[in-house]
Amino acid sequence: MVHIWDCGAGQLRELGSVSTESSGYDEAVDRGGAWETPAVAWHPHEPQLMVAGEGRVVRWSPAGPADLNGPPRTACYRSLAFSPDGRTLWATPSSGDEDNPWDSSDVLDPVSGAVGSGPRWDTGIAEHPGGGLVATLRSDQGATYVLFARVDHETAPAAAMRVLRRALILDVDGYETPVFSADGRHLAVRGNAYDNSLEVFAFPSLRRVLATTLGEPSPGYPYPQEWLDGMRAWSRQNIAFGARPGVLWVGTPTGTLIEVDLETETAAVHDVPAGSPVSGLGSTAAGELVVAGTGGDLVLLPVRSDSPKIRGPHSDTARAAVTAFLDATSEVPEVPEGDDLENHLVVTDGTRTWESDDLATVDTATAADPTWLRLRAAVNNARDQGN
Template identity: 55%
Template sequence: MTVETVTRVRVGGGVAVGRVVCHPRLPLIAGLDSGRGVVYIWDASDLRTLGIVEAAAPDDGRTRLPAVAWHPEQPVLLIANGGPVRRWTPSGMSAFAGIPAAYRNVAFGPDGRTMWAIPTATGGDTRECSDVLDLATGALGTGPGWDTGVAAHPAGGLVLTLRSNQGATLGIFARAGAAGAAPKVLRRALILDVDGYETPIFSPDGRYLAIRGNAYVNTLDVFEFPSLDNVLSTTLGEPSPGYPYPQEWLDRMRAWSRHNIAFGTRPGVLWIGTPTGTLVEADLGNQRSEGHDIPSGAAVTALGATAGGDLVVADATGELTLLATSADRAVASRSAVPDFLAGTSDVDPRADLESQLVLTDGARTWEPGDLGTVDTATDSDPTWLRIQVQMNHAR
């Protein structure tokens, strides 16, 4: 595929942007300077700066990397870092009136009429519940627990978020509720090894979802949707040499950005930014890859895809580059979400969640109760499954 540079700009005094978040429908980009907690907003057509938002100190006075969320339709960006939630629009900044708590992470509901937020105003466990705020009325409700962003399927009607635990992380799917209502958690779920993942991303056509992270190594997993079959599972860089980790290996692992993936316009193409100044074009359907050098040749610190289909690349020199890729634009599948919903059902919110889930890692599936009887595991099995076997033997 041909990659062409549209424009390049310098961010501030050469600030390396650690994350870019593109508006799903409008030509807007938010970039996060992880060193100072600053949020930049750019026009996605020419990388013109539209706003710079300094971090607001929360009650404890600590500067945190803000969480940001774009409205699904409007040019509205929510910014939260444990203090007052703020809102950026093209007309400027404003406090979000009526917010009852200091939130660390926020997301818009798929219809834009609700805000989902953690931790709860009541101090509840985010693994168990979250706040759902009706933005029109100010009514505060309770939603399912989550701790790592909210990914909306591009066709609408379905979201995916993560519930992290050191032993295993669950990918929880939910039907978008009626206007102002909380989402409805579904029984079908993903299970990932250990914790430390980033917010999942769906491809523009909704036929793939990718998850970066892992607290110990740089993993990348891609699942087909709605089947949830794992079509790519790899460790970026080098596999773990085992604990205690050599310092040289730790340095190489940290050189990989945690926000270095984006789906391209061509169906089935995932882009991966590397510490060596290249973009890897991974064709998931044909199991082929090709490397493309970025103009600066510097390490990629963040990668995203704009609503118009261009790639936006941040690098270690503080440059931001807009790249056009010559390919047809993917169209969101209208059947993927109904097909997924037809194969699952809502959980009972009054009962224990995990006892109701049908779990898959993309290769195997466990019905409720299955894991309580698993009695064998090999060294190649994920850590969470080996721990489960040990617990079963202890019983």
């Protein structure tokens, strides 16, 4: 069930809900799978929410919910996103490829219901507040790429994501949708399948400014039960940028919020009124924090400060960040069948940068290097010895 709330005038008021008739917890476990929450996407300009469950996409508006025509009943979307102009709905995995659904995505026209094919992405799409640029994930068990793509109207329809060569590379998989700060100068990524990691990168430089593990780091397999319990205690949707530049908020299992000032490298802890463990954290367009607790509580928190605030999207600072990023890279050419996207990327982990040729020849790595780099070196060494 997805609940929709009005948060105007500093108050929370429930407007309605959408049921996707998805399997409950027990039914999903009985089928041997994991229970999935419905995928959701807000329209960028209208009070319209898309909700995807098992074989359905429901459009909610103040007039009520209605099924979206077009997606086949076999569709099982895990992520949805509107294009920045609101005329196209992106959905993944593909409903048209039964054998390899994650190799592509669906492009839907919400008006006609027409379904087309789009590029591969797998975990949410975040629009940069400067406009014309989005970030998404392309995950694999060994490594995850944070891909950036142009979506402006100048040379192609906004429905087309034109992937750029500059990309972030993260260790292993299991990450959440990236989160941009209101001024567009920072990008935060939460996740990792084996650790409760949190990384923040400066934008447009992609320099890593924060890397930490929430809770105890992974002790290695087999995992002790107490460590698994600690992993589950931390919500994966527990970070948000407010209206103040350079400040990231983190919700904790102890019912507090940590205010991280990325500029001064300081942190402060604040109690949440309800006091229950934080199960979700977000921010409104005005920069207020919305905190969900495991006790079923939902709290709207205004953040008071004398610091300057960024008002609305597409500020001069955010637009300048997008321009600088685009000037420093280029679009990936159409990748021929059988070729890999990574052969056309320039990737960074926030501290080092690798051209595609570098990764094809790297043959040394230490225990301090990320897993993906050690695997790459081992594969290259095996290939060279075979030759």
